[in-house]
Amino acid sequence: MKTEMDIQHSAWKNGDAADDYFKRNQKTLDADLGSSNSTKIFASHIRKNHKVIEIGCSNGRFLEQIRRITNCDAYGIDPSPVAIHDGKAKYPDLRLNRGTADSLQYDDNYFDAVIFGFCLYLVDRGLLMRVVAEADRVLRGGGWLMVTDFDPEIPHRRAFKHHEGIWTYKMQYADLWLANPAYVLVEKISFSHESEGFHPDPNERVASWVLYKQANSGYLEFP
Numbered sequence: 378m379k380t381e382m383d384i385q386h387s388a389w390k391n392g393d394a395a396d397d398y399f400k401r402n403q404k405t406l407d408a409d410l411g412s413s414n415s416t417k418i419f420a421s422h423i424r425k426n427h428k429v430i431e432i433g434c435s436n437g438r439f440l441e442q443i444r445r446i447t448n449c450d451a452y453g454i455d456p457s458p459v460a461i462h463d464g465k466a467k468y469p470d471l472r473l474n475r476g477t478a479d480s481l482q483y484d485d486n487y488f489d490a491v492i493f494g495f496c497l498y499l500v501d502r503g504l505l506m507r508v509v510a511e512a513d514r515v516l517r518g519g520g521w522l523m524v525t526d527f528d529p530e531i532p533h534r535r536a537f538k539h540h541e542g543i544w545t546y547k548m549q550y551a552d553l554w555l556a557n558p559a560y561v562l563v564e565k566i567s568f569s570h571e572s573e574g575f576h577p578d579p580n581e582r583v584a585s586w587v588l589y590k591q592a593n594s595g596y597l598e599f600p
Contacts, residue, residue, distance in 0.1 A: 384542040385501040390477050394499075394540045395457030399435055401539065406460075408441035408468065415585040418564055419492060419523045420446040422587060427489035428452065430515070432478045433496025436464035437471045440492075444470060452488075454481070478508040486517040493524045495583075497550045499543070509553045518592035522560065526550050528567055528584035551586035558595030563587045 388394040399406070420443050423429055427449045431440040434453030441464075444451040454476035455461055464473045476482065478493070478500060491512045500508055516522060532548035554560040564587040 385499075385544065386477075386504060388540055388543050389456050389499065392456050392458050392475070394543060395435075395455060396459045397539060399457045399460035399463070402435070403463075406436050406438040406463075408438045408445070410438075412442050412446075414566060414568070415525050416442050416446075418566060418585060418587060419443060419490075422521045422523075422563075423447040423449050423490055426450055428487060429490040429492065430454070430481075430483070430488050431492040431494045432481075432512070433494040434460075434464070434473065435494070436460045437468045437473050438464075439494055440471055441468040443492075444468075449490075452483075454478075479504045479511060481511045481515050483515045485514055487515050488520060489517060490521040490523060491516045493526065493550070495525045497524065497526045498545050498547055499537070500546070502546060505553070513554070513557070513590075516590055518559070518590055520590050521563075522554055522588040522590060523586065524550050524588075525583065525585040527580075528582045530579045533580075547580065549584075551588060554588055559591050559593075560595070561589045561591060563589050 416439060423443060425448045429449045430452040432454055434440050434455045437453045440451050440453045443449065452472045454474050456475060456477050458475055461473050461475050464471060527547040528549060529547045534544045534546045537543035537545050555562060565584055567582055567584045569581060
């Protein structure tokens with residue numbers, strides 16, 4: 378019998394739920410549409426030739442906007458084969474591959490920036506800390522961790538209306554890295570799931586966080 382964890386992770390890893398997401402949102406997933414405030418803030422911390430990965434990149438629309446602004450070396454992973462196929466056709470300068478956040482096929486300290494593109498709320502809870510560890514592993518000291526996700530007042534979950542058996546988990550995800558003294562909060566902007574403006578319903582508030590990973594461990598040394 379499949380457990381709740383099996384259902385949650387399998388639906389994304391096999392590509393079914395991710396394909397459905399891409400098909401629902403395909404019209405808006407276009408790099409030629411206007412850049413969001415999050416895009417501009419993230420790009421302001423990225424330099425030419427930086428190695429940048431977006432996890433949960435769909436077809437790479439957001440990542441392509443970052444690349445155009447910064448001329449970075451841009452990588453992206455997403456479990457949707459349909460989205461990755463679309464992105465490779467539209468944005469040939471991106472290095473897109475299928476994958477999930479719990480198993481990143483890159484060396485330690487490989488990236489200058491790791492971006493979570495509004496996907497952590499869908500990660501199975503049994504794999505969440507593995508996802509945190511994988512992002513930390515591939516991000517070099519002196520690099521940037523960037524997260525866009527829901528920004529609720531209290532952690533909670535709701536059934537995912539687009540796919541039976543899947544949950545959405547809303548919490549302030551930057552806190553998972555900020556528990557480590559190596560990470561420092563640099564910027565945060567809050568907005569609505571539906572627009573750039575502030576949303577009065579705390580369950581629909583979204584935020585983008587920029588965290589800096591210090592080159593040292595973040596610990597002071599006492600005799």
